[in-house]
Amino acid sequence: MDYKKIPYYGLFAALAILMGYVEMMIPVPIPIPGVKLGLANVIIIIMMYFMDTKSAFFVSLIRVFLSGLLFAGFAGLLYSLAGAMLSFAVMALLKKTGKFSIIGVSLAGGVFHNVGQVTVAALVVENVKMAYYLPFLLVSGVVTGILIGIVAKTALGYIKR
Amino acid sequence: MKKTDLLLVVIALIAAAGIWLFYSAGADHGLTAVVTVDGEVRAELPLDETDSIEIETEWGYNIVHTEDGQAFVTEADCRDQICVDHKKIEKVGETIVCLPHKMVVEIIGEGEAEMDMVVG
Incomplete structure (x- = not known):
């Protein structure tokens, strides 16, 4: 392991958890379960571009487990984990192709985070009708994904110097 | 933003x-008209099919008809x-009641009733 990376893991993990907490303070004006900003993803995306995909993956895992245990409880953890892992896999793939900008990567992440959560929700309640929420969540994923992408891009400009 | 990003959108x-x-x-599919006589289910008619059924009760008969997502009684x-x-x-939850024959036609479907009840 590269010891120079360790402080960054800690720093980014703490930031990501903090972002998740800040997000809980922000009321969502749309009464559809699952619609949210995804502020924590800003950190994950910054990490993906600032460091590397592998580091970002670990930080994402740490974030999901810690904020799951701290705020959401074990059932919430399952949803977060599914959303985070699916969204991460898609983002990593898109980034690897090199055909998409940071905003496109973030957008796909936002969309697939919601897809992952709905899938788990459908499995848990054993009702495929959960997919009824998908159109709304896809659109909200696109919007928040683009916003998060712009934030991450701006922040990266300052971090890289 | 690249063009490929727009493609994703x-x-x-x-x-x-x-x-x-x-x-x-x-x-709109999956709705059915359920016909009960004195609380006992006698027939279930899918609303999206055209169908007519004669319901015999010990007090008389009713002919229930379904067509174009609607149900109604043509003859009694x-x-x-x-x-x-x-x-x-x-709509889900709507009913037609024939009190003399104790017959009720009710629309049953997935989800909540759109209205609590219809009066008047």
Whole structure:
């Protein structure tokens, strides 16, 4: 392991958890379960571009487990984990192709985070009708994904110097 | 933002529209008119099929008809004919009642009733 990376893991993990907490303070004006900003993803995306995909993956895992245990409880953890892992896999793939900008990567992440959560929700309640929420969540994923992408891009400009 | 990013937006929006259309198209289906006599289920008619059924009760008969997502009573030998004059029903929870024959036609479907009850 590269010891120079360790402080960054800690720093980014703490930031990501903090972002998740800040997000809980922000009321969502749309009464559809699952619609949210995804502020924590800003950190994950910054990490993906600032460091590397592998580091970002670990930080994402740490974030999901810690904020799951701290705020959401074990059932919430399952949803977060599914959303985070699916969204991460898609983002990593898109980034690897090199055909998409940071905003496109973030957008796909936002969309697939919601897809992952709905899938788990459908499995848990054993009702495929959960997919009824998908159109709304896809659109909200696109919007928040683009916003998060712009934030991450701006922040990266300052971090890289 | 690259052009490929816009492609992602378009794909996501098309998927959303597709799923939404799929669900809204399927929303009217799956409704059935359930006919009960004195609390006992006698027939279940899918609303999207054209069908007519004669319900025999010990007090008389009613002919229940379904067509174009609506159910109504076309004929009955009850004395007040309220069930025949009743408007066609199509929404979950709506009912046609024939009191003399203790017959009830109710629309059953997935999800909540759109209205609590219809009066008047």
